[in-house]
Every structure is written in structure tokens, then in C-alpha cells.
Amino acid sequence: MENEIDTLTGLIIGCAMEVHRTLGPGFLESVYEKALAIELGLQGLSYERQMPIHxxxxxxxxxxxxSDLLVEKKVLVELKACQTLHDRHGIQLVNYLTATGINDGLLLNFGADSLQFKRKRRIYTPSHPQSCQSCNPG
Incomplete structure (x- = not known):
């Protein structure tokens, strides 16, 4: 399963690199989200956009x-279009992972001169039960 997730995250990062190479920095986050969705589809990957988290x-x-994108019902993708990623962006993604029960996430920043990305995993701590509910990713 881990090798499958590694392969999938590699494909998503490749799609994001193609979007960044084509558009460059400077657009709104929503532009990159739409472009990445198109590129994911061109590569045969399924995705959901604008997934609600309650x-x-x-x-x-x-x-x-x-949440911006859920790819193949396995990887939650959060997009940014800022000069640099900050710790709070990673914390936001981990909170989304915890809320949805999805284990793997990618944080992608299109606002820098070159694409920035970080992979995050959900942290499970039995002493802190989930306080959020969302869609059923399975």
C-alpha cells in the first residue's frame, strides 16, 4: 500500500510541476486548482474538487x-499560491487529514519561483479522539 501511495504522490507532484512550468507563479490559487485538475484528468487520475469538511x-x-483536491480517494491535496510555505500551512493539512480520516496529503505551493511541495501524514493519537467529521473517502 505504501509503495502505491508513493507512486501516486509522485504522479501528483509531476502534474503539479507541469502546471507550474506552464503557468509560472503569480496566479490565484483557484487558477492552479483548476489547471491541476485538468492535468490530473489528462494523466487518467480521478479526483474530487472542493471537498467539504465539517x-x-x-x-x-x-x-x-x-479541501482543494482529493486524488484517487487516497491523497488529500492542499494548494497555496504564496511566496513561501509556512508551518501553519502544514498544520492545516494535517488537521484536514485528521478530520477526514485520510492518511496521506500533499501541500503544493505554486506562488514561488519553483514549485514547493511537502508530503504530510495523518497523526493518530488514541488519547485525542477526532472532533471533526467529513465525507467518506472510501
Whole structure:
């Protein structure tokens, strides 16, 4: 399974590199999201855009969020278009992974001169139960 995820994340990064090479930095995040979705489709990869994530606290709805892309129902992809990635961007992705129950994520930044990317994994700690609910990725 891990080799499959490694291969998939490599394909996603390759698609992102093609988008960045073609468009360059300077566009809004939404432009890169649409372009990446097109490139993923051209490579035969399935994806969902703008996946809703519903946060709950002790059974009460406390917020709604949207993840950029879910590829092959296995890798959550969060896009940025800023000069550099910050720790808070990685924390946001890990929170989305925890909320959805998806194990693997990619953080992609199209705003720098060259594509920046980081792979993140969901952290499971039994002493801290999930406080969020989302779609069923399986």
C-alpha cells in the first residue's frame, strides 16, 4: 500500500510541476486548482474538487472547511499560491487529514519561483479522539 501511495504522490507532484512550468507563479490559487485538475484528468487520475469538511465539537457543528483536491480517494491535496510555505500551512493539512480520516496529503505551493511541495501524514493519537467529521473517502 505504501509503495502505491508513493507512486501516486509522485504522479501528483509531476502534474503539479507541469502546471507550474506552464503557468509560472503569480496566479490565484483557484487558477492552479483548476489547471491541476485538468492535468490530473489528462494523466487518467480521478479526483474530487472542493471537498467539504465539517468540524464538530462534542456533537455540535463548529465550522465548515473546504479541501482543494482529493486524488484517487487516497491523497488529500492542499494548494497555496504564496511566496513561501509556512508551518501553519502544514498544520492545516494535517488537521484536514485528521478530520477526514485520510492518511496521506500533499501541500503544493505554486506562488514561488519553483514549485514547493511537502508530503504530510495523518497523526493518530488514541488519547485525542477526532472532533471533526467529513465525507467518506472510501
Amino acid at each position: 468540524a464538530q465539537y462534542k456533537g455540535h457543528a463548529v465550522g465548515d472547511f473546504v
